[in-house]
Amino acid sequence: MTQTTLSFLKGHGTENDFVIVPDPDNAIELPASTVAKLCDRRAGIGGDGVLHVVRSAAHPEAAHLADEAEWFMDYRNSDGSVAEMCGNGVRVFARYLQYAGHVEPGDLAVATRGGVKHVHLDKAGDVTVSMGRAAFPEGEVTVSVGARSWPARNVNMGNPHAVAFVESLDDAGNLYTAPPFSPASAYPTGVNVEFVVDRGPRHVAMRVHERGSGETRSCGTGACAVAVAAIRRDGADPAVTGEPATYTVDLPGGTLVITEHPDGRIDMTGPAVIVAAGEFDAAWLTETAFS
Numbered sequence: 001m002t003q004t005t006l007s008f009l010k011g012h013g014t015e016n017d018f019v020i021v022p023d024p025d026n027a028i029e030l031p032a033s034t035v036a037k038l039c040d041r042r043a044g045i046g047g048d049g050v051l052h053v054v055r056s057a058a059h060p061e062a063a064h065l066a067d068e069a070e071w072f073m074d075y076r077n078s079d080g081s082v083a084e085m086c087g088n089g090v091r092v093f094a095r096y097l098q099y100a101g102h103v104e105p106g107d108l109a110v111a112t113r114g115g116v117k118h119v120h121l122d123k124a125g126d127v128t129v130s131m132g133r134a135a136f137p138e139g140e141v142t143v144s145v146g147a148r149s150w151p152a153r154n155v156n157m158g159n160p161h162a163v164a165f166v167e168s169l170d171d172a173g174n175l176y177t178a179p180p181f182s183p184a185s186a187y188p189t190g191v192n193v194e195f196v197v198d199r200g201p202r203h204v205a206m207r208v209h210e211r212g213s214g215e216t217r218s219c220g221t222g223a224c225a226v227a228v229a230a231i232r233r234d235g236a237d238p239a240v241t242g243e244p245a246t247y248t249v250d251l252p253g254g255t256l257v258i259t260e261h262p263d264g265r266i267d268m269t270g271p272a273v274i275v276a277a278g279e280f281d282a283a284w285l286t287e288t289a290f291s
């Protein structure tokens with residue numbers, strides 16, 4: 001019996017890693033169970049999420065964006081859930097498009113569930129994504145670890161974030177489970193929770209428990225949420241000062257540089273690496289058990 005294989009690649013941005021599934025015509029079914037299999041670090045390929053690479057015109061959620069962005073990043077968390085946006089994912093997605101010869105280095109647009117993102121891609125080195133503007137939903141929220149709780153800043157980067165400033169990153173505990181938040185109504189579809197400490201002027205460090213993936217080594221939208229929360233805590237809001245504010249965000253997997261402009265636009269700059277390319281057995285993908 002001839003085996004049918006499907007291509008995949010592995011990539012990461014500050015060690016937030018992804019299984020890349022090229023599928024220009026949107027022909028590969030990716031239910032949550034299949035995504036979880038691909039992301040399983042023992043029985044599968046392993047990753048914090050899947051970047052399903054589809055031409056915008058071939059995907060019902062992106063066809064309306066096809067004139068603006070030829071490619072759609074159909075992002076999934078490692079538990080199979082769908083998220084509106086993945087900042088590290090967009091950088092790796094752009095690097096894949098270059099690796100596959102679909103784009104030349106320079107400026108390109110990527111369609112996402114959080115809208116079209118504009119990317120600047122050099123031949124090698126860092127990638128810059130224009131992440132759009134942060135929103136600050138009303139209402140106080142708190143996050144907890146064990147018996148301790150902290151007030152958190154509610155920030156939306158297309159996806160939801162709760163940003164808590166703490167004394168030590170150890171205060172976050174082991175982050176094996178999602179930190180409880182209150183009120184429950186604040187995040188009806190769950191939330192990415194960031195714990196932040198200061199490292200110096202306009203320099204912070206963070207850990208994150210990501211919705212749908214658990215603790216990751218890095219979160220691009222989370223780094224943006226942390227930066228805009230710190231900018232406002234520090235009285236450096238560019239809409240008030242008229243000056244852009246640039247913050248360095250250290251994560252367990254690397255460093256991202258976030259700039260907020262007076263008009264609210266946020267740029268994120270960081271690495272994006274294609275690690276490997278391979279093929280997996282299509283039959284394995286559809287088997288129900290982790291045999």
Ligand SMILES: N[C@H](CCC[C@H](N)C(=O)O)C(=O)O
Binds near residue numbers: 085086089220
């Ligand atoms: N887990 C996130 C999506 C991935 C975000 C993160 N990997 C990034 O780089 O922004 C969510 O469910 O909203």
